[in-house]
Amino acid sequence: MAADIRQGIAVIGSVNMDIVNRVKAHPQPGETIHGLGTSYFAGGKGANQAVAAARSGAAVWMVGAVGKDDFGRQLMDGLQKDGVQVTAMEVKEGHSGMAFIAVDDGGENSIILSPGANGEVTAEDVVKHWPVVLEHCRAILLQNEIPWPATAAAIHAAAEAGVKVYLNPAPACEVPASELSRIDVLIVNESEAAAICGIRPHDEATARHAAAELVRSGVKTAIVTMGERGACYADVRGQAAFVPAFRVQAVDTTGAGDTFIGAFCAAYETKGMPVPEAMRFAAAASAIAVTRSGAQAAIPREAEIIRWLAAHAR
Template sequence: NIVVVGSLNMDVVNRVGKHPLPGETIKGKGTDYIPGGKGANQAVAAARANASVRMVGAVGTDGFGKQLLTSLNRDGIDTTNVFVKDGTSGLAFITVNDQGENNIILSEGANGALSTADIQSISDTLCADAVLVQNEIPLETTYETIRSAYGKAARIYYNPAPAHPISKEILQMVDVLVLNETEASVVLNKVFTTHKEYVDAAKELVLLGAKSVILTLGPEGSIFVNENQSVRVPAFQVSAVDTTAAGDTFIGAFASIYAGENAMESLKFASAASAITVTRSGAQISIPTRQEIEEFLKH
């Protein structure tokens, strides 16, 4: 079973031809309300890949709160540990252009109220095969989750997104650190360009204490590094429509099948899942089921 501790957002998605410049007003091509948030997206990705998933997080007392819970329940996700906080739910204002590139403004709402005390009150539930956590809740809550899951969860996954530097103490408790290029640059305070530099960055993070590191490189694929091995899997070639939730799909799908030895197989499965996600618009609605992933891998 997988426990995801993280954000739940309602994504307000506007489609545009091109992104507006500062001071510019443009006409949109339509608006959709789509459940998102890195935490909830990763939970949905794991659940659709057939894992048994529990969500820990917070929604507001606004109308979106109930909608967010209902939508997770439809994927069979247990939401008994999602707290309801006075005020608005997390909102993400997303603009996607014709090239599938997105700009995002986050209004954290209830996600910002998920406290270290909340985590302490549910710490028993962190006895799981995998605990997944990101940076869309207060940093001290993320750190409390990692400290509290340490020794309880078989594997702790940390996706430091949005990017923030990581203390050595926290890094050493992480079993699988998953980052994209931007996050790796912030965490190591360096800029990378070549494939070798990416591999070196992942190796450096392992030397700093993470048990294993996955770097996702968009259409360039992904790299897995631990003490014993370094594995690279290219991305599947697809035509990208909207990259929202690509990384989240990757993490949820990976965590649903990774058991410590099968890094290569898990990377391929996660790459297939996220390749499907980028061919569809939106966050949670674009995440594929296990059956869709297996079909995709046959071709």
């Protein structure tokens, strides 16, 4: 049998324009406050993860949609400049996806999503572009910012073709039990873990418990992230580990989780790092990202991550 030469990653998910307002503190219900400035950044969980994987050295194909607006053209151009292939992208009628983000003085954010073209991605779109995935990619990376039927179609097609499935069910949702056994790597934060297995981790012990429970539910590998409190994983072979976070002064946490996920996928799938090493690589990428503003704009490149790791050797 010929060796499988597919080395790329296909990210099937959302592409947004992030409209970021800096605020001193988040408004209370019914309160009007003055913003401290507005910026526009390319975003969307899918696109963020695609850019993070590409900047970490992976060959990446993006499958999704933008609208027939100026934002759509800007978003496609930005992906291409980062080396992300966009031949499997659709251009839909109407506007591109947008995220309205408020970031306070502590770097914490709140987000309102307007799906736009992301909400128009269909299972038929996935099927249409699946030959591109099969030709180039060894893994697909999914989130929860496009309609679930499109995501489910990708999961089923990948399982049938022997393509690895990474799922980050964000925003948090309950993943159908029937799909969990088709997922090779499930990556969740605290709220996402709670939505799926009923355990909201808050420290190493509860994160280990949640990861083990997720594996018992059917996934092959589960990674639970807790931001500045670190991350842990468990797998069906009984292996597990906890990886502490790097301590930094956060400026903007937007896209930090996406940076971790994309960098991890690149490190594990295309560089062959063991899971704990790939998680530490991803933790470094995320730590660098939160010291900067924006989602994709803040994502570091592979050389910078390597230098960071060397400077923070334990």
